[in-house]
Amino acid sequence: MCPMLGIMASSISGSKISTSSYDSIATTTLSTATASVTFSSIPATYTHLQLRFIARSSRTATQGYIVTRFNGDSGTNYSMHTVEGDGATASSNAYSTVSYGSLYEISAASSTASIFGAGVVDILDYANTNKYKTLRASQGDDKNGSGRVYLTSGLWQNTAAITSIVFTEYNGFNFEQYSSFALYGIKG
Amino acid sequence: MAAGSTYTPLATNTLGSAAASLTFSSIAGTYTDLVLVMSARTDNTGAAATYCIRYNSDSSAIYSLTALEGNGTAATSERYTAVSYAESGRLNTSSSSNTTPNLSIVNIMNYANTTTYKTALTRSSASNETYAVYAEVTLWRSTAAISSLLIYPTSGNFVAGSIFTLYGIAAA
Numbered sequence: 001m002c003p004m005l006g007i008m009a010s011s012i013s014g015s016k017i018s019t020s021s022y023d024s025i026a027t028t029t030l031s032t033a034t035a036s037v038t039f040s041s042i043p044a045t046y047t048h049l050q051l052r053f054i055a056r057s058s059r060t061a062t063q064g065y066i067v068t069r070f071n072g073d074s075g076t077n078y079s080m081h082t083v084e085g086d087g088a089t090a091s092s093n094a095y096s097t098v099s100y101g102s103l104y105e106i107s108a109a110s111s112t113a114s115i116f117g118a119g120v121v122d123i124l125d126y127a128n129t130n131k132y133k134t135l136r137a138s139q140g141d142d143k144n145g146s147g148r149v150y151l152t153s154g155l156w157q158n159t160a161a162i163t164s165i166v167f168t169e170y171n172g173f174n175f176e177q178y179s180s181f182a183l184y185g186i187k188g
Numbered sequence: 189m190a191a192g193s194t195y196t197p198l199a200t201n202t203l204g205s206a207a208a209s210l211t212f213s214s215i216a217g218t219y220t221d222l223v224l225v226m227s228a229r230t231d232n233t234g235a236a237a238t239y240c241i242r243y244n245s246d247s248s249a250i251y252s253l254t255a256l257e258g259n260g261t262a263a264t265s266e267r268y269t270a271v272s273y274a275e276s277g278r279l280n281t282s283s284s285s286n287t288t289p290n291l292s293i294v295n296i297m298n299y300a301n302t303t304t305y306k307t308a309l310t311r312s313s314a315s316n317e318t319y320a321v322y323a324e325v326t327l328w329r330s331t332a333a334i335s336s337l338l339i340y341p342t343s344g345n346f347v348a349g350s351i352f353t354l355y356g357i358a359a360a
Contacts, residue, residue, distance in 0.1 A: 024360040054297050054298050084265075085255060085264070085265025086254070088267070090265045114303070114329075115329075116305070118307040118325070138295070138309045138323060139325075140307070141307070142326060142327040144252035144269050149254045149325040180298055182220060182360065184194070
């Protein structure tokens with residue numbers, strides 16, 4: 001008989017490692033359906049950024065798509081690669097000279113209520129003015145019988161420091177209530 | 189604009205002996221996301237093993253997942269619907285040619301939200317079994333805040349030395 005171990009997370013104190021290298025910068029949780037969410041005036045005092053979100057589209061379909069852009073740039077200065085699985089087949093796709101830095105599937109209005117797609121996006125060396133900007137992401141949207149999981153790399157061909165990030169729905173629909181977007185800074 | 193430091197370690201458990209499961213309980217609802225980082229192995233003698241997570245001790249069939257995996261030769265995808273667990277990643281076993289544990293990082297998004305179902309994103313590796321690299325999205329169709337995690341291998345026990353750490357990430 002092997003032991004079943006338990007630990008109360010709320011009772012842990014002391015011996016914590018330093019938590020000073022990962023800061024919460026801003027969070028937006030939607031109280032009503034909204035077309036876009038922007039994080040602006042992002043300070044250049046971190047080394048990397050991390051975006052974390054849950055989102056659902058108002059599109060009348062089972063899936064919508066979320067895209068990100070930097071510094072208001074809607075030019076075709078982005079590219080990305082994905083490896084993805086739909087529950088049956090694994091595939092890989094490339095998007096070159098596109099107008100968005102990332103594209104992810106999220107649940108939409110025709111899917112079961114309360115299901116939201118989720119993502120974690122790392123934007124590396126975002127304030128460096130000598131490099132194009134690279135991101136990587138884990139993202140997924142499972143709907144109990146459909147959905148997709150992604151690993152993504154993205155490139156923004158611009159050396160400007162990233163000072164703002166906007167999320168929009170790819171087809172121009174809204175993000176539904178309770179969609180939530182959070183921005184974090186990681187120090188070097 | 190900045191709201192301050194977060195990514196707080198909530199609890200760590202390093203197994204001193206083999207264990208059939210491990211539970212993080214009484215998880216406070218004061219964070220936005222949870223991150224489980226684990227390095228573990230099972231004493232199962234098979235060629236491959238997995239581990240599962242249940243939230244709030246819920247064993248009803250309201251979990252589902254979509255997975256993407258690669259073994260060095262091919263990439264595949266699979267799906268489980270209406271299952272009683274979130275099968276969250278791969279484990280090395282005692283039949284492995286070395287004793288390397290797997291590594292998994294599980295992001296449980298908006299875990300304390302009581303208005304949405306819960307989605308988690310996992311990255312997992314098992315160095316010498318069938319699926320060497322693994323990504324997954326899981327869904328728990330419940331709006332309850334998650335207050336406990338039960339983690340267990342699908343066969344055998346977690347071996348001594350397996351380590352599990354739970355972090356909380358707060359919102360601004």
